[in-house]
Amino acid sequence: MPDVGRVYLVGAGPGDPELLTLRAVRLLQQADVIVYDHLVSPGVLDFVSPTAERIYAGKRRNEHTMRQEQINLLLVKLASEGKQVVRLKGGDPFIFGRGGEELQELAKHGIAFEVVPGVTAASGVASYAGIPLTHRDYAQSCIFVTGHLKDGTADLDWPSLIRLHQTVVIYMGLGGLAEICHQMMVHGASPALPIALVQDGSIASQKVVVGTLSNMPERVASENLKSPCLTIIGEVVKLHDELAWFKQTTALTPQ
Numbered sequence: 001m002p003d004v005g006r007v008y009l010v011g012a013g014p015g016d017p018e019l020l021t022l023r024a025v026r027l028l029q030q031a032d033v034i035v036y037d038h039l040v041s042p043g044v045l046d047f048v049s050p051t052a053e054r055i056y057a058g059k060r061r062n063e064h065t066m067r068q069e070q071i072n073l074l075l076v077k078l079a080s081e082g083k084q085v086v087r088l089k090g091g092d093p094f095i096f097g098r099g100g101e102e103l104q105e106l107a108k109h110g111i112a113f114e115v116v117p118g119v120t121a122a123s124g125v126a127s128y129a130g131i132p133l134t135h136r137d138y139a140q141s142c143i144f145v146t147g148h149l150k151d152g153t154a155d156l157d158w159p160s161l162i163r164l165h166q167t168v169v170i171y172m173g174l175g176g177l178a179e180i181c182h183q184m185m186v187h188g189a190s191p192a193l194p195i196a197l198v199q200d201g202s203i204a205s206q207k208v209v210v211g212t213l214s215n216m217p218e219r220v221a222s223e224n225l226k227s228p229c230l231t232i233i234g235e236v237v238k239l240h241d242e243l244a245w246f247k248q249t250t251a252l253t254p255q
């Protein structure tokens with residue numbers, strides 16, 4: 001690696017370390033310092049060089065270990081000291097990862113950077129849950145949205161979410177699930193539309209709960225699902241029963 005400081009914004013994938021890219025593994029082994037988020041799985045951190053400094057930047061919901069501005073400044077500081085910095089984020093850094101914001105700050109300070117894409121939760125988690133996001137019989141398009149609530153309401157473009165033959169993938173949608181199901185039905189989606197929630201996708205504790213828009217909020221409460229959890233809505237969810245291949249502790253079918 002060169003002598004001047006540089007930041008590598010690296011996607012760690014959804015959890016299973018086998019889903020890391022070769023470039024990510026190489027950089028983890030060569031970096032001077034790793035700044036990582038809570039979504040990065042312990043198995044991924046096993047690839048970090050034993051001599052590298054590890055800094056936990058946190059950012060779990062309601063537990064903001066470091067504010068975004070502090071993280072931005074930290075990256076600038078470390079790179080200015082001439083260090084090779086890996087900024088490691090769960091999934092893909094450019095999909096609901098605030099990676100763009102961090103790079104803007106680096107660009108402002110003239111710090112060199114590179115981006116290494118990762119397997120985003122939508123594709124990684126859906127694969128491990130046996131739910132193809134598109135399928136010629138069920139869905140010809142797929143939309144990714146964030147279900148993160150502001151002031152208790154999800155400010156989503158509901159009409160765009162209820163299109164036929166489309167799969168909806170919702171990141172950060174666990175807290176607002178009841179509201180999301182309710183709004184989709186109010187806007188015309190069938191109460192029987194299949195929906196899956198996948199907790200801890202791609203690691204041993206993966207749990208898949210399948211239901212419908214009408215019964216999912218109740219199921220989620222009784223299943224005690226926890227973050228990180230990905231929501232997949234659409235007819236493709238029906239394929240889970242047939243295609244699930246990864247070990248699961250729970251799989252309920254729509255009624």
Ligand code: SAH
Nearest residue numbers: 091092097120121171172200201228229230
């Ligand atoms: N940049 C990340 C997403 C960060 S937003 C990516 O590309 O995947 C965080 C959300 O991602 C979580 O709330 C959850 O909805 C989803 N997510 C990430 N990893 C997950 C996993 N292993 N299992 C289920 N959902 C996951």
